[in-house]
Amino acid sequence: MAQLLKKSVKLALVQLASTADKAHNLSHARTKVLEATSAGAKIVVLPECFNSPYGTKYFPQYAETLLPSPPTEKQSPTFHALSKLAKEANAYIVGGSIPELEEKTDKLYNTSLTFAPSGELLATHRKVHLFDIDIPGKIKFRESDVLSPGNKLTLIDLPEYGTIAVAICYDIRFPELATIAARKGAFLLLYPGAFNLTTGALHWELQARARAMDNQVYVGLCSPARDMQAEYNAWGHSMAVGPNAEVLQELDEKEGVVVQELQAGRIEEVRKGIPVYEQRRFDVYPDVSEGKIKFEG
Numbered sequence: 001m002a003q004l005l006k007k008s009v010k011l012a013l014v015q016l017a018s019t020a021d022k023a024h025n026l027s028h029a030r031t032k033v034l035e036a037t038s039a040g041a042k043i044v045v046l047p048e049c050f051n052s053p054y055g056t057k058y059f060p061q062y063a064e065t066l067l068p069s070p071p072t073e074k075q076s077p078t079f080h081a082l083s084k085l086a087k088e089a090n091a092y093i094v095g096g097s098i099p100e101l102e103e104k105t106d107k108l109y110n111t112s113l114t115f116a117p118s119g120e121l122l123a124t125h126r127k128v129h130l131f132d133i134d135i136p137g138k139i140k141f142r143e144s145d146v147l148s149p150g151n152k153l154t155l156i157d158l159p160e161y162g163t164i165a166v167a168i169c170y171d172i173r174f175p176e177l178a179t180i181a182a183r184k185g186a187f188l189l190l191y192p193g194a195f196n197l198t199t200g201a202l203h204w205e206l207q208a209r210a211r212a213m214d215n216q217v218y219v220g221l222c223s224p225a226r227d228m229q230a231e232y233n234a235w236g237h238s239m240a241v242g243p244n245a246e247v248l249q250e251l252d253e254k255e256g257v258v259v260q261e262l263q264a265g266r267i268e269e270v271r272k273g274i275p276v277y278e279q280r281r282f283d284v285y286p287d288v289s290e291g292k293i294k295f296e297g
């Protein structure tokens, strides 16, 4: 059987310290991405809301318009900055996420853009599951007060390496997405995400390792660096997890870059050792990757 990851590749998770200044954030992202690609990374991931503060009141203020595609420089400076950077860095860039305004409907989304080394936009993922939680005395957050949810799963073919899946933060809590992506052949699940001091301590590593373990694939989580002056304090701890659910590398809460080699053949080795892939009982329960699944917007 063909290997899911066709050849070994270095993945970079760029944990950025972002500010309220979008232009600064974009140029800082460029510096850190080039640092990662100088270390050999060919797939580079940025954090959720990497060019703005994270919070419902900021989404309208920082939103960019992506449709019709390609947008003008004025409609989306981030689209153009990332496209140019992918070309300059000669790498795939999974551009974390940005607030998006769809002008036609006046709806806002939390959206991730992935670019090829040619600078071409390969895929757009709008966060499917909105982050609405209320843990008394700890944290209340309601993305749905201002955002609308995306309506599709996002699988992206990187011709030299194989298929990756991109989803955003709270999406990781819904294992169906990960399972469908893995059964459709993804070797890597990527989640730009900004957990916080409450949920990060509880679930960040657990979610990453669980998605890797359930599916025997690589998982990458990329957070903003923690800023205790900001209203929302991100957890940090960007991490790369292997197909045996082992944490391969993890940052602390400060700015930093993980560069991790993903090994061709490792997924198959893990699946051979613990062959749950062949032991599933779809005669007893349904296969969630079968049936009606939306991949197109």
Ligand SMILES: NC(=O)CC(=O)C(=O)O
Residues within 6 Å of the ligand: 130, 131, 168, 169, 170, 171, 173, 193, 194, 195, 196, 199, 200
């Ligand atoms: N910020 C998120 O979308 C999700 C999160 O913080 C959590 O699931 O916890």
